[in-house]
Amino acid sequence: MTATAYAAGLVSAAGYRHVQRWTTSAAARARAAELVAAHRAEDREVMRNPHLDHEWADVIVRAPRLLAAVQGVIGPDVAVENTFLVMKWPGADFEVPWHQDGTNTRLELDPYRSVAAWVALTDADETTGCLHVVPESQRAGYLPYEVEPDKGAARGRALGVRVDDSVIRVPVPVQAGHGVLMDTRLLHCSHSNTGAGARIGLNIRYVAPGGIRMRDGSSPSPMPLCGTGW
Numbered sequence: 335m336t337a338t339a340y341a342a343g344l345v346s347a348a349g350y351r352h353v354q355r356w357t358t359s360a361a362a363r364a365r366a367a368e369l370v371a372a373h374r375a376e377d378r379e380v381m382r383n384p385h386l387d388h389e390w391a392d393v394i395v396r397a398p399r400l401l402a403a404v405q406g407v408i409g410p411d412v413a414v415e416n417t418f419l420v421m422k423w424p425g426a427d428f429e430v431p432w433h434q435d436g437t438n439t440r441l442e443l444d445p446y447r448s449v450a451a452w453v454a455l456t457d458a459d460e461t462t463g464c465l466h467v468v469p470e471s472q473r474a475g476y477l478p479y480e481v482e483p484d485k486g487a488a489r490g491r492a493l494g495v496r497v498d499d500s501v502i503r504v505p506v507p508v509q510a511g512h513g514v515l516m517d518t519r520l521l522h523c524s525h526s527n528t529g530a531g532a533r534i535g536l537n538i539r540y541v542a543p544g545g546i547r548m549r550d551g552s553s554p555s556p557m558p559l560c561g562t563g564w
């Protein structure tokens with residue numbers, strides 16, 4: 335593989351691509367309504383690794399169309415490294431800073447043996463706080479990041495990468511029941527929800543065998559979904 339092809343990654347030249355209809359929009363919205371009913375009163379905004387103890391999340395990470403798209407990128411052996419549910423309540427100040435999904439204080443994902451998915455349970459557009467991405471930013475590799483100060487602690491201590499205002503970024507609206515796959519090096523962020531209803535999405539980090547490098551030398555513990563390589 336040439337250096338240019340290596341830098342471009344596996345997902346697409348732009349570093350992201352849409353996944354159509356991992357479930358029906360009606361089914362996604364029904365799940366979102368249940369989450370709103372369960373968590374609106376307490377203003378809960380995030381849930382870490384819901385696939386480990388919530389059946390609805392386990393069902394999503396295994397959704398056949400989503401899994402097929404993931405296998406098309408990283409091959410037949412697929413595990414979940416992490417999931418993160420984000421519920422943006424209307425009017426709440428909740429910006430997710432620019433970051434890359436494949437690197438954090440604990441680990442680094444091999445962009446050739448991992449892919450990030452963001453799946454929509456509600457419609458996500460520019461008003462409600464959809465993802466914004468910097469197309470082709472995966473080519474620059476993993477960048478230095480800063481851990482956000484305490485404000486974000488309850489939301490999972492977001493990692494921020496500085497992105498110059500001159501850098502071209504695009505919104506990625508996604509309808510409920512659809513999603514987007516991203517190179518784990520792709521820079522993305524999301525703004526607050528200024529719409530009328532909740533905006534709910536699940537971020538999933540999928541890996542193939544050998545895709546996780548722990549920074550402290552410990553053994554990773556991904557949850558295998560399919561394939562024989564585990």
Ligand SMILES: O=C(O)CCC(=O)C(=O)O
Pocket residue numbers: 418420430435463464465522523524535536537
């Ligand atoms: O749901 C969002 O607005 C962003 C989530 C995200 O980028 C992440 O969890 O890595």
